[in-house]
Structures are given as structure tokens and as C-alpha cells.
Amino acid sequence: MKLNIELLGSSFYYTINRVSLKLFEVLSLWILVLLLPKEDIGLIGITVGFISILNILNISPYRRIYKSYEEIKPRMNDHVSGYIAFWFLKSVIMFIIAIIVGIFYVNSGYQSELFLVLTGLVLAYLFSNVQLLLQEVFFVNLKQKIVTYFNVASMIIFLFSLGLLLLIPSVEVYVGLIGLKAVITALGFFFLAGKELRFFFKLSKDCKKLVKDALAEFAVADHLIGASIELVNKVFLFV
Numbered sequence: 396m397k398l399n400i401e402l403l404g405s406s407f408y409y410t411i412n413r414v415s416l417k418l419f420e421v422l423s424l425w426i427l428v429l430l431l432p433k434e435d436i437g438l439i440g441i442t443v444g445f446i447s448i449l450n451i452l453n454i455s456p457y458r459r460i461y462k463s464y465e466e467i468k469p470r471m472n473d474h475v476s477g478y479i480a481f482w483f484l485k486s487v488i489m490f491i492i493a494i495i496v497g498i499f500y501v502n503s504g505y506q507s508e509l510f511l512v513l514t515g516l517v518l519a520y521l522f523s524n525v526q527l528l529l530q531e532v533f534f535v536n537l538k539q540k541i542v543t544y545f546n547v548a549s550m551i552i553f554l555f556s557l558g559l560l561l562l563i564p565s566v567e568v569y570v571g572l573i574g575l576k577a578v579i580t581a582l583g584f585f586f587l588a589g590k591e592l593r594f595f596f597k598l599s600k601d602c603k604k605l606v607k608d609a610l611a612e613f614a615v616a617d618h619l620i621g622a623s624i625e626l627v628n629k630v631f632l633f634v
Contacts, residue, residue, distance in 0.1 A: 411543050419550040426557045427569065435566035438512045445496065445513060446520050452489055456481055456609035457528045464535050470605075472594055475532055477602035478609070482528060486521040493517040508566060515570035519577035526577075529584040532592060541591060549580050 428436060457478045460467055467474050497510035533542045553576045559568055588594035599605070 411547075415543070415547050415550060419554070422554055423557065426554070426560070430557070430560040430564050431566060431569065432564070434506070435508075435512075435569075438506065438509050438566055439516070439569075441509065442513050442516045445493075446517060449489055449492065449517065449520075452485065452492075453524065454485070454610065455524070455528070456606050457531050459609040460531050460535055470599075471532065471592075472597060473599040473602065474605050474609075475528070475594060476596050476598050477605040478528055479525070479596060480598055480602060481606045482521075482524060486524070489521060490514070490517060512566055512570055515574050519570075519574045522574075522577035522581045525581040526584050529588050529594075532588060532594070536592060538591060541587060545583060545587060546580075549576060549583070552576075 427439065431439075455478075457475070460474070493514050497513040500513070501507055501510050530542055533539065553572065556572050556576075557569070559572065585594075
């Protein structure tokens with residue numbers, strides 16, 4: 396009975412978390428359209444479309460946590476640390492690609508601001524992946540409540556910070572704000588994971604094998620399905 400109540404509560408907070416995320420996306424887009432020049436909105440649209448393509452490389456071994464939780468649980472720290480190391484190496488490659496594409500665009504005659512928007516939003520996207528990784532660990536431990544509170548608070552603070560665009564309506568300010576939010580949120584999740592889950596980063600001797608097993612067993616196929624859906628929904632913005 397107690398477990399059923401916990402599952403019901405966790406499902407409720409998980410739903411609130413997902414709904415608030417979608418609401419945040421709609422509200423932030425509405426504010427941007429209202430406050431920024433249309434040329435800046437175009438630069439953001441191009442970047443969002445590019446990220447949907449870049450997302451093909453964003454393979455996430457942490458998705459295995461859901462599938463093999465009981466197997467992973469005794470060594471959760473080792474697995475998550477290995478996944479974070481994989482995230483870092485993958486992110487470096489993806490960011491370099493973003494820099495190359497940004498330089499190509501500017502050299503092709505596009506506005507110089509596109510380079511800043513492209514690299515800035517890609518960097519924010521990469522840091523948000525750390526949030527998603529640690530968020531999964533909270534979810535499988537039925538701690539959706541604290542994740543929901545933290546995410547909702549960070550979203551509200553960010554939406555209020557967009558009021559700065561009233562004073563300085565520039566895409567550079569927006570990129571700076573969303574990049575700052577992504578970094579602070581990622582650091583916040585590290586703090587919460589240490590406090591609530593006793594997580595600490597430490598690479599084990601077999602961390603490569605842990606990541607390799609996750610990729611081979613489940614993560615690649617799961618990622619390709621999600622990436623394909625994302626590509627279909629947003630690639631037109633890039634084109």
C-alpha cells in the first residue's frame with residue numbers, strides 16, 4: 396500500500412514536471428517573439444533546427460538506468476560517473492562541430508551574431524543534458540518531488556530574468572541568460588544529487604565497460620528513436 400502511494404505521488408510530480416517544461420517552452424517563446432526583433436528570432440530558429448540535427452550524436456547511455464535499475468543500483472555512482480565522463484567527451488565533439496558550422500555560416504555571409512547564438516545555445520543544450528542525466532537518477536529513486544520543485548523554481552526565475560530584454564532587447568542577452576540558466580541548473584542538480592542521493596563523481600576502473608555495455612544493450616536504439624522524432628519536428632527551422 397505504501398509503495399502504491401509513493402508511485403502515485405511520483406507519477407503526479409513527474410506529470411507536473413513535464414507539463415511545466417512544456418509551459419515554460421511556450422511562455423519563453425512568446426516572450427521572445429514579443430520582445431526581440433524578427434531577425435533575432437530567425438537566428439534562434441536556425442539554431443534550434445541545427446540542434447535537432449546535432450542531437451543525432453547525442454547518444455545517452457544513462458537511459459539504461461530505467462531498463463536495468465536493479466542491476467545498476469548497487470553501483471549507481473560508478474555508472475553515473477561513467478555516463479558523465481561520456482557526456483563530457485561527447486559534448487566537446489558536438490561543441491567543436493557547432494563552432495565549425497558557425498564559422499561556415501558567418502563566412503558564407505550570414506550575420507556575425509549567428510555564430511554567438513549557435514555556439515551559445517548549443518552550449519546551453521549540452522549542459523541541459525547533464526540535468527537530464529541526473530534527473531533520471533532522481534526519478535528511478537522515486538524522488539520526483541524535489542526535481543519538480545527545483546525545475547519549476549529555475550524556470551520561473553528564468554522567465555522573470557527575460558524581463559531584462561525589455562531594457563536590452565538583444566539576442567546576445569537572451570543567449571547569455573539561457574546559458575547561465577543551463578549551467579546553474581546543472582550545478583544545482585549536482586548539489587542535490589550529493590545531498591539527496593549521496594552521489595559523488597568517481598571513475599571506476601571499468602567505467603569504459605559500463606558505458607560500452609549501456610550503449611550496446613539499449614541506449615543507441617532508444618536514442619535513435621527519440622532523435623528521429625526531434626529531427627522531424629524541428630529540422631525545417633534549420634532548412
